[in-house]
Amino acid sequence: MFNDYSPEACGMTAPPGGTRISLLRVRDLSVEFATRDGVVRAVTEVSFDLSPGQVLALLGESGSGKSVTLRSILGLNPPVRTRVSGEILLKGEDINRLAERARQDLRGGVVSMVFQEPMTALDPVYTIGGQIEETLIEHRGLERAAVHRRARELLDLVQMPSPERCLASYPHEISGGMRQRAMIAIALACEPELLLADEPTTALDVTVQAQILWLLRDLQRRLGLAVIFVTHDLGVAAEIADDAAVMYGGRIVEQAPIRELFRAPAHPYTEGLMHATVRRRQKGKALVPIPGAPPNLAALPPGCAFAPRCPHVKPVCIEALPPLHVVASDHVSRCHLVPERLASPLLVLNKGGSL
Amino acid sequence: MWRYVGRRLVLAIPTLLGASIIVFAMVHLAPGDPIAAVLPVDASKEQVEAVKKAYGFDKPLPVQYLKWLGRVVTGDLGKSIATRRAVILDVRDSLANSLVLAISSSVLAFGAGIALGLLAAFWQGRWLDKLASAVAVVGVSVPHYWAGIILIIIFSVQLNWLPAMGAAADGGIVAYLRHMTLPTIALALIPLGVIARVVRSAALDILAQEFVLALRAKGLGHRRVFTHVVKNSAPQIITVLGLQFGFQLGGSVLVEAVFSWPGTGYLLNLAIFQRDIPVLQGVILVLATFFVLLNLLVDVLQTYIDPRIARH
Ligand SMILES: Nc1ncnc2c1ncn2[C@@H]1O[C@H](COP(=O)(O)OP(=O)(O)OP(=O)(O)O)[C@@H](O)[C@H]1O
Numbered sequence: 001m002f003n004d005y006s007p008e009a010c011g012m013t014a015p016p017g018g019t020r021i022s023l024l025r026v027r028d029l030s031v032e033f034a035t036r037d038g039v040v041r042a043v044t045e046v047s048f049d050l051s052p053g054q055v056l057a058l059l060g061e062s063g064s065g066k067s068v069t070l071r072s073i074l075g076l077n078p079p080v081r082t083r084v085s086g087e088i089l090l091k092g093e094d095i096n097r098l099a100e101r102a103r104q105d106l107r108g109g110v111v112s113m114v115f116q117e118p119m120t121a122l123d124p125v126y127t128i129g130g131q132i133e134e135t136l137i138e139h140r141g142l143e144r145a146a147v148h149r150r151a152r153e154l155l156d157l158v159q160m161p162s163p164e165r166c167l168a169s170y171p172h173e174i175s176g177g178m179r180q181r182a183m184i185a186i187a188l189a190c191e192p193e194l195l196l197a198d199e200p201t202t203a204l205d206v207t208v209q210a211q212i213l214w215l216l217r218d219l220q221r222r223l224g225l226a227v228i229f230v231t232h233d234l235g236v237a238a239e240i241a242d243d244a245a246v247m248y249g250g251r252i253v254e255q256a257p258i259r260e261l262f263r264a265p266a267h268p269y270t271e272g273l274m275h276a277t278v279r280r281r282q283k284g285k286a287l288v289p290i291p292g293a294p295p296n297l298a299a300l301p302p303g304c305a306f307a308p309r310c311p312h313v314k315p316v317c318i319e320a321l322p323p324l325h326v327v328a329s330d331h332v333s334r335c336h337l338v339p340e341r342l343a344s345p346l347l348v349l350n351k352g353g354s355l
Numbered sequence: 356m357w358r359y360v361g362r363r364l365v366l367a368i369p370t371l372l373g374a375s376i377i378v379f380a381m382v383h384l385a386p387g388d389p390i391a392a393v394l395p396v397d398a399s400k401e402q403v404e405a406v407k408k409a410y411g412f413d414k415p416l417p418v419q420y421l422k423w424l425g426r427v428v429t430g431d432l433g434k435s436i437a438t439r440r441a442v443i444l445d446v447r448d449s450l451a452n453s454l455v456l457a458i459s460s461s462v463l464a465f466g467a468g469i470a471l472g473l474l475a476a477f478w479q480g481r482w483l484d485k486l487a488s489a490v491a492v493v494g495v496s497v498p499h500y501w502a503g504i505i506l507i508i509i510f511s512v513q514l515n516w517l518p519a520m521g522a523a524a525d526g527g528i529v530a531y532l533r534h535m536t537l538p539t540i541a542l543a544l545i546p547l548g549v550i551a552r553v554v555r556s557a558a559l560d561i562l563a564q565e566f567v568l569a570l571r572a573k574g575l576g577h578r579r580v581f582t583h584v585v586k587n588s589a590p591q592i593i594t595v596l597g598l599q600f601g602f603q604l605g606g607s608v609l610v611e612a613v614f615s616w617p618g619t620g621y622l623l624n625l626a627i628f629q630r631d632i633p634v635l636q637g638v639i640l641v642l643a644t645f646f647v648l649l650n651l652l653v654d655v656l657q658t659y660i661d662p663r664i665a666r667h
């Protein structure tokens with residue numbers, strides 16, 4: 001799935017082994033913002049595919065370009081001082097080339113988004129019911145009674161406590177967990193095939209986090225949703241995702257099925273992330289934060305963006321951008337050291353150590 | 356909701372009483388004999404007696420104040436020193452004229468200001484925004500009496516399209532409208548600029564919020580998103596509209612003088628120069644009452660639009 005980066009595969013020919021059709025196909029997506037401090041390269045040459053029902057975790061620390069990637073899929077980058085290049089094919093249609101009207105039909109209809117902070121992502125002066133219903137009216141043009149019935153159904157779907165009262169409530173009148181359920185109900189209103197979830201549990205209480213995560217996983221399975229799930233939390237990613245893509249400095253530096261990624265991380269940054277995260281069966285072990293600071297996106301180095309923080313750095317890392325190495329089928333890593341470390345028994349040891 | 360309105364009404368009473376005390380004190384602050392301050396120099400003995408009785412000048416001040424307040428509440432504001440007409444009549448006529456100008460200039464300023472502000476916000480950073488901002492800056496920085504004089508020079512003197520003076524109260528509706536036009540424009544400039552700027556920044560605040568992205572992400576069209584933004588910025592916009600309308604009612608002394616428009620500003624101006632204290636008292640009291648009621652209306656409208664406000 002993730003190893004079809006050869007020019008042939010990126011062209012018109014079907015991807016290798018591909019009876020799986022792409023729901024979303026991102027190719028060489030780059031997003032640049034012109035700011036006072038120079039051109040911020042928030043996303044650089046990002047490529048990946050997503051098939052129906054597939055769950056991809058997008059990992060990476062703050063500022064690595066995860067949210068910008070999601071916004072690009074919706075075609076919702078700021079209209080001025082922004083340069084977007086590359087292709088984003090949603091069911092075969094390039095969102096960057098579509099007319100605004102057609103994009104509006106895709107948003108909410110084919111792809112929707114759930115945000116990190118439901119308090120700020122819901123309109124404070126509209127009721128929950130009003131916000132669900134307007135989505136239905138925009139896309140479906142249903143009549144009042146039908147719209148209301150559907151809104152009620154949606155609240156049942158997201159297991160909202162006292163749904164009837166919730167429909168008439170304003171966002172500030174309900175709890176954080178209920179707000180996030182409402183947000184999910186809005187996102188699912190018009191039966192999208194792809195859900196973009198931007199850290200949907202980060203802003204919630206720990207117990208509520210787990211509930212929302214289970215709800216999302218349950219809905220994903222029942223509705224056969226494809227999901228891109230942005231998170232800092234590897235544990236959360238392991239719960240919900242089939243595959244993972246790790247972003248650093250606006251690039252995807254490693255992509256693999258999630259188990260493979262945990263079993264054999266092939267990028268020093270991914271290894272660092274794992275050391276910096278508490279994992280289920282090793283709570284006692286000390287966390288090792290990754291030393292150094294994230295790169296300045298307005299002045300990215302010519303070589304590997306992680307080189308200044310990398311414990312294994314070599315001269316070549318500073319000079320040249322690492323190519324995408326195939327580690328295993330479905331597993332790629334953008335690191336100069338992959339061939340060397342793959343061949344060396346040290347890597348095996350290292351893998352054992354990091355698990 | 357109604358309890359809130361009731362509470363606000365009760366809270367407005369002390370404000371109004373405060374204003375009335377200041378207005379009452381004017382009689383005693385004016386230099387010389389308080390009787391002389393409220394009566395013409397050639398007043399008859401009976402008049403002097405009547406005023407003495409009404410104000411109770413021999414009684415302690417609080418008693419005098421209560422007596423006077425009792426009369427004011429029933430609409431008796433005394434007689435003008437200059438015209439000897441009942442002050443309430445002068446105030447009523449001038450208030451009607453000012454109200455007409457205040458409303459016409461507010462309609463113009465609100466409409467144009469809100470439109471400019473919203474356009475500027477939605478096209479932030481593009482030429483439309485820059486144009487709107489330029490108009491707004493000119494609006495707030497040009498003194499309105501000066502703008503009035505320029506308007507007179509261009510449209511009355513040079514082009515001879517519109518009259519420059521008076522209200523033509525007896526000349527029929529068309530003449531009245533023609534007389535209104537220039538003062539309306541002159542009065543609209545400042546609030547237009549202020550409103551355009553406030554609306555722009557209010558709408559930009561809202562546009563920067565995440566829920567606007569969320570609205571777009573669920574596929575809403577421009578018109579629906581626009582409605583959300585307007586509804587969210589409405590409380591801020593209404594605040595500035597209320598304030599500006601209040602200024603329009605009271606703040607037109609100079610423009611009314613330039614255009615000889617017989618409104619409250621013109622009356623105030625006359626009263627000051629003629630030391631006509633009763634008229635001064637009447638105008639100020641009525642304007643203050645208007646201001647308080649307007650603020651009340653604004654607050655009530657805000658709570659109606661934004662359910663979060665009533666809770667605080
Ligand atoms: N409109 C914009 N103008 C300028 N810079 C922007 C803009 N939007 C995002 N950026 C920058 O792009 C970079 C990537 O941002 P993004 O929000 O995608 O990060 P993220 O990976 O989602 O981080 P987080 O985990 O904190 O949400 C950041 O450095 C951010 O400052």
Ligand SMILES: [Mg+2]
Binds near residue numbers: 066067068198
């Ligand atoms: Mg983010």
